[in-house]
Amino acid sequence: MRTDSLNKRFFSWVFNLNPLTALTALGLVIFSLILVVSLAAPIVAPYDPLEQNILNRLQGASSDHWLGTDVFGRDTLSRILHGAQISLVIGLTSTGIALVAGTGLGIVAGYYGGWTDIVLMRLMDILLAFPTLITGLLIVAVLGTNPINIVIAIAITLLPNFARVARAPTITLKEREFIESCRALGYSDIRIMGVHILPNVIGEVVVLASLWTASAIMIEAYLSFIGLGVAPPTPTLGGMIRQGLENILDTPWVTIYPGFAVMFIVLALNLIGDGVRDAIDPKAGGRS
Amino acid sequence: MAGFILKRILSSVPTLFGVLTLVFLLVRVVPGDPALAILGDNASEQALQAFREQMGLNEPIWQQYLSFLAQLASGSLGNSMVTGDPVFGAVLKVLPHTLQLTVFALFIGVIFGVPLGIWSALRRDTWVDYTCRLVSLVGISFPSFLIAIVLILLFAIEIPLFPVISNPEDTVASSLYNLVLPGMSLGLIMTAFVMRTARSSYLNVSSEDYIRTAKSKGTPRHIIIFRHALRNALIPIVTVVGLYMGLLIGNSVLTEIVFNRPGLGKLIVLSLNLRDYSMLQGLMIVYAFMVVLVNLITDLTYGLFDPRVTYS
Amino acid sequence: MSILSVRDLKISFKLQGAWHPAVNGISFDVERNETVCIVGESGCGKSITALSIMGLLTPAARLEGAIEYNGQNLLEISEKDLEKIRGDKLSMIFQEPMTSLNPVLKIGQQIAEPLIFHKGLSLNDAWKEAKELLELVRIPDASARLNQYPHQLSGGMRQRVMIAIGLACKPDILIADEPTTALDVTIQAQVLALLDEIRKEQDLSIIMITHDLGVVANIADRVAVMYAGDLVEMASVQNLFETPTYPYTQAFLSSIPRADRADKLKPIRGQVPPIYDMPEGCRFSPRCDEATEKCNQKPVLAGKMHQTRCWMRGEV
Ligand SMILES: Nc1ncnc2c1ncn2[C@@H]1O[C@H](COP(=O)(O)OP(=O)(O)OP(=O)(O)O)[C@@H](O)[C@H]1O
Ligand code: SF4
Numbered sequence: 001m002r003t004d005s006l007n008k009r010f011f012s013w014v015f016n017l018n019p020l021t022a023l024t025a026l027g028l029v030i031f032s033l034i035l036v037v038s039l040a041a042p043i044v045a046p047y048d049p050l051e052q053n054i055l056n057r058l059q060g061a062s063s064d065h066w067l068g069t070d071v072f073g074r075d076t077l078s079r080i081l082h083g084a085q086i087s088l089v090i091g092l093t094s095t096g097i098a099l100v101a102g103t104g105l106g107i108v109a110g111y112y113g114g115w116t117d118i119v120l121m122r123l124m125d126i127l128l129a130f131p132t133l134i135t136g137l138l139i140v141a142v143l144g145t146n147p148i149n150i151v152i153a154i155a156i157t158l159l160p161n162f163a164r165v166a167r168a169p170t171i172t173l174k175e176r177e178f179i180e181s182c183r184a185l186g187y188s189d190i191r192i193m194g195v196h197i198l199p200n201v202i203g204e205v206v207v208l209a210s211l212w213t214a215s216a217i218m219i220e221a222y223l224s225f226i227g228l229g230v231a232p233p234t235p236t237l238g239g240m241i242r243q244g245l246e247n248i249l250d251t252p253w254v255t256i257y258p259g260f261a262v263m264f265i266v267l268a269l270n271l272i273g274d275g276v277r278d279a280i281d282p283k284a285g286g287r288s
Numbered sequence: 289m290a291g292f293i294l295k296r297i298l299s300s301v302p303t304l305f306g307v308l309t310l311v312f313l314l315v316r317v318v319p320g321d322p323a324l325a326i327l328g329d330n331a332s333e334q335a336l337q338a339f340r341e342q343m344g345l346n347e348p349i350w351q352q353y354l355s356f357l358a359q360l361a362s363g364s365l366g367n368s369m370v371t372g373d374p375v376f377g378a379v380l381k382v383l384p385h386t387l388q389l390t391v392f393a394l395f396i397g398v399i400f401g402v403p404l405g406i407w408s409a410l411r412r413d414t415w416v417d418y419t420c421r422l423v424s425l426v427g428i429s430f431p432s433f434l435i436a437i438v439l440i441l442l443f444a445i446e447i448p449l450f451p452v453i454s455n456p457e458d459t460v461a462s463s464l465y466n467l468v469l470p471g472m473s474l475g476l477i478m479t480a481f482v483m484r485t486a487r488s489s490y491l492n493v494s495s496e497d498y499i500r501t502a503k504s505k506g507t508p509r510h511i512i513i514f515r516h517a518l519r520n521a522l523i524p525i526v527t528v529v530g531l532y533m534g535l536l537i538g539n540s541v542l543t544e545i546v547f548n549r550p551g552l553g554k555l556i557v558l559s560l561n562l563r564d565y566s567m568l569q570g571l572m573i574v575y576a577f578m579v580v581l582v583n584l585i586t587d588l589t590y591g592l593f594d595p596r597v598t599y600s
Numbered sequence: 601m602s603i604l605s606v607r608d609l610k611i612s613f614k615l616q617g618a619w620h621p622a623v624n625g626i627s628f629d630v631e632r633n634e635t636v637c638i639v640g641e642s643g644c645g646k647s648i649t650a651l652s653i654m655g656l657l658t659p660a661a662r663l664e665g666a667i668e669y670n671g672q673n674l675l676e677i678s679e680k681d682l683e684k685i686r687g688d689k690l691s692m693i694f695q696e697p698m699t700s701l702n703p704v705l706k707i708g709q710q711i712a713e714p715l716i717f718h719k720g721l722s723l724n725d726a727w728k729e730a731k732e733l734l735e736l737v738r739i740p741d742a743s744a745r746l747n748q749y750p751h752q753l754s755g756g757m758r759q760r761v762m763i764a765i766g767l768a769c770k771p772d773i774l775i776a777d778e779p780t781t782a783l784d785v786t787i788q789a790q791v792l793a794l795l796d797e798i799r800k801e802q803d804l805s806i807i808m809i810t811h812d813l814g815v816v817a818n819i820a821d822r823v824a825v826m827y828a829g830d831l832v833e834m835a836s837v838q839n840l841f842e843t844p845t846y847p848y849t850q851a852f853l854s855s856i857p858r859a860d861r862a863d864k865l866k867p868i869r870g871q872v873p874p875i876y877d878m879p880e881g882c883r884f885s886p887r888c889d890e891a892t893e894k895c896n897q898k899p900v901l902a903g904k905m906h907q908t909r910c911w912m913r914g915e916v
């Protein structure tokens with residue numbers, strides 16, 4: 001009886017599914033798949049991504065090399081899997097750091113107001129005064145191209161966005177009575193910010209996080225394309241694209257495949273981001 | 289108006305000052321010795337010393353900072369550490385190429401993005417809308433070098449309509465022609481961004497009370513769309529387009545690399561490779577200046593659409 | 601013949617897969633040069649009734665019945681034909697003066713529009729006409745105001761502009777949905793007096809929606825009382841105030857603080873049920889003190905001059 005009605009509910013859910021809800025689900029599926037496969041790259045990749053085979057260079061797709069080989073005869077699929085792993089790890093950690101630091105700064109600026117606010121937000125303005133990619137580019141150039149520096153550079157690029165999003169609601173929240181009464185009860189500022197403001201701010205921040213993870217991954221690809229990514233021979237998607245560009249006329253797939261790998265990761269994140277935002281803010285219901 | 293512009297410029301002075309300081313510090317904390325980096329490992333100690341002397345690298349940092357500011361105040365961005373030529377001149381030489389590229393892309397983005405976004409909104413929840421939304425979502429997910437590569441493969445190699453690599457010495461007509469592919473590659477991404485904004489902005493406007501008022505007057509549909517809704521919808525579109533200009537200016541670096549096109553992006557990558565720190569420093573300042581300028585233009589553009597904005 | 605005749609109008613919305621009537625078959629007539637007030641609690645369906653007469657209701661709503669104007673059923677004519685009538689013969693003033701004018705168009709343009717579309721005036725002539733309209737609604741310094749934008753006007757001024765737009769083409773019927781709610785009391789009285797004056801001058805019929813009984817007493821010839829999507833009582837304004845018959849109207853009148861009957865103040869118990877959970881019979885029965893078995897069946901609107909939809913009331 002019960003399973004029967006459950007089945008019915010499930011089918012009516014599937015068939016009444018808004019095409020866009022379906023797309024959000026698709027985004028989640030693609031992203032999870034890419035995440036699992038790329039994290040398991042050392043196990044699932046058919047070849048060692050660094051193993052050169054000059055005799056087998058610039059091969060097209062075959063049953064041995066599903067996505068062909070590059071100029072050193074390295075297996076493209078294996079390199080894409082390892083490159084995606086680096087992209088995802090760098091993208092997720094840098095967004096995570098930006099989220100924590102940016103939200104913290106935004107709440108502190110909004111909560112204390114006055115000079116704290118002015119100084120912190122001016123700093124954010126300074127960071128925003130550079131075109132997105134340029135900030136990251138300069139920081140990596142100065143600090144050097146190791147993975148940690150790249151993470152720091154991307155995190156600093158994204159940080160002002162989180163700070164702004166967290167600051168605005170903090171300012172309205174701190175005027176509310178319950179915050180006043182917390183103060184009257186002698187709660188410490190840290191406690192008020194952490195226990196009473198953070199939970200009210202975090203929703204909005206998290207919605208945007210998936211969209212900014214997409215930006216982070218894009219920036220990582222751009223940096224490694226420019227030559228400021230994780231240093232070769234470690235495979236990165238941007239680096240593979242750059243290298244393939246030299247033989248673009250004869251062997252376009254060497255650039256195209258990693259290019260589409262970046263696109264799919266970013267697309268999946270954008271699908272999720274749109275879906276989450278619509279779910280949290282139904283009034284905007286598919287408005288953007 | 290002039291007063292407003294002056295006030296806006298004055299209000300961005302602290303930010304610009306912060307930018308200058310940040311750039312100065314970043315370039316000075318560079319690990320390693322610029323003299324060594326530029327002259328190479330087998331330069332003599334004398335040559336290194338002479339270079340440091342010439343670039344003022346031996347002075348205490350605060351003195352370097354002061355002379356940096358004094359130099360800027362005299363309207364100079366200094367000389368390249370590598371070639372010794374003025375940075376400003378080098379920037380001026382390539383700036384038009386980057387400006388052409390970004391303005392062209394902006395143009396494409398607005399020309400296609402606004403109508404498509406509004407079409408999508410007018411056909412909300414039909415297959416037109418779903419297609420437009422999916423296409424624009426794919427568009428914003430496309431890395432700009434990938435779109436550039438796809439365009440090259442399609443329109444320069446499969447159907448050879450346009451040149452892949454542009455020649456900086458060309459005439460106006462041919463430089464426009466050289467602009468098409470690089471400009472499209474950035475412009476398509478811009479189109480996707482503008483489409484999304486235009487759609488959501490139009491939908492917001494179309495449920496406003498004044499649109500209902502317009503209908504209650506018996507106003508024909510096309511006049512409601514173009515006169516009543518569109519002008520209001522353009523206001524948020526201007527904001528967002530201004531924001532995305534920053535993205536566009538940044539992404540032009542990639543386009544210039546793929547198309548091997550002269551411009552600020554190529555110059556910055558070159559300076560990075562040569563470790564030409566004075567050039568980098570000057571470029572960063574130019575970039576920040578461009579962003580400030582874009583913001584100012586955005587603010588001035590509001591006035592075209594929104595009578596509530598006053599410049600006083 | 602009545603200028604407007606609403607016949608068995610039913611407005612339904614789809615909620616959780618089923619259609620629910622938010623207006624449940626109402627009928628009334630509006631005569632030439634008469635003011636009919638529609639009153640009732642918030643959410644009883646006043647605004648959607650007005651919007652459906654204008655053909656401005658969201659396409660998500662399902663409309664049944666007939667709305668006859670000049671012998672044609674407005675529910676059946678094409679959108680193009682409706683466009684010709686809207687703003688010309690039928691016009692409407694909305695509740696929100698602050699948001700009902702387009703912020704980026706000049707006042708003059710907004711008033712001139714219907715004159716250009718319906719009367720075929722040139723922009724120049726329409727502009728002159730607009731100036732006269734502004735004078736008609738007592739806006740001082742009219743020619744300067746024409747060149748201003750809505751944000752430069754106060755709320756009361758904007759509502760006058762809305763009235764000027766509504767009156768531009770000398771319509772037969774003006775529907776006003778709570779036109780004074782957003783205004784302060786002195787301005788309210790001025791606007792109402794103005795409307796009444798213009799009605800007499802221009803042989804206009806007004807459908808005034810309000811839940812302010814002061815407004816009703818001031819301006820109405822006849823009053824229609826709505827409750828939860830039903831028209832429950834309709835009478836001349838004297839009859840309604842002196843001898844309200846429907847239990848809801850009685851309670852409604854006595855729930856309003858009045859100087860002369862301060863002692864009788866008593867709120868109506870309970871709440872209006874949501875439209876997906878309406879009782880089968882009389883929709884007021886869960887809150888009615890006089891309800892009996894019979895009230896589980898739907899009562900009909902009975903009576904001639906003073907109509908009431910209640911099993912417990914005969915002809916009045
Ligand atoms: N788009 C819609 N979808 C679903 N239900 C709606 C919609 N619009 C109106 N309704 C329903 O119709 C009912 C009547 O709404 P209406 O706006 O006519 O009320 P009203 O009498 O004008 O109230 P108020 O005095 O607050 O203006 C509401 O209770 C609401 O439930
Ligand atoms: S019909 Fe019955 S329930 Fe309805 S108002 Fe009359 S007495 Fe009350």
Ligand SMILES: [Mg+2]
Binds near residue numbers: 646647648777
């Ligand atoms: Mg209403």
